[in-house]
Amino acid sequence: MPTRFPHVASTALLALCLVGPAAFAGSPVPQVAAAHRAYADAIAATDLPAFLAAVTDDVVLTGPGTTLTGKSEVAVWAAEVFATIDARWQKTPLETVVAAPWAFERYAYRVEMTPVTGGVSATETGHGVNIYRLGADGGWRVARDIWTAGPPARAAFRPSCAEGLAPC
Incomplete structure (x- = not known):
């Protein structure tokens, strides 16, 4: 009778190759998510x-x-921003990739800002990338935050057939 062990072993090896060892050995993604929340x-x-x-x-x-x-x-x-603007932030991670000691996070944000002295509120939306670095103490911290205001480029630029930029 044939054994199933080679099939089980090959399936496990294939899964390891497809998803990486982090999925099986304490993925750092939750720690990066915690660093995002702290930030x-x-x-x-x-x-x-x-x-x-x-x-x-x-x-x-x-x-x-x-x-x-x-x-x-x-x-x-x-310090200047925090002292002059009352802001209500929503910063939503869209994708996180970890290649320790670095982690890369693509995010979307929405912020409603009001001067602390009162006045008209303004709302801004945008997207960005956080790059985290694992510190010697084992903690993840933001090393780079790069963002742009406005909708993603694909939503802002919609080629039309009338302009000859898309098929009709």
Whole structure:
């Protein structure tokens, strides 16, 4: 009678190759998700110490019209933003890929901003990429946050047949 062991072993080996060892040996994705929550919660709470604890010393933030390099430069900017704008953030991870000691996260965001002195609220939506780095202490932190405001490019640019940019 034929044995099933070779089939079971080959199926397990195929699964390991397809999904990677992280799925079987304590995936770091939950830790990266926790780092995302800590970062996003600190921003939402305008908690400067928690925000700075969630980023690396060499953090780079790049958004529309600005690039901030290093924790000290980011701290000055964040302190000013947190003191002048009441913001309601929703930062939703769309995809996370881990290649330790790095992790890459694509996200979408929505923020409603009101000056703390009162006034008209503004809503902004956009998308971005967070790059996390695993620290010597075993914690994941944001090393890069790169974002752009507005809808994703495919939604903003819809070629039309009338303009000769798409088949009719």
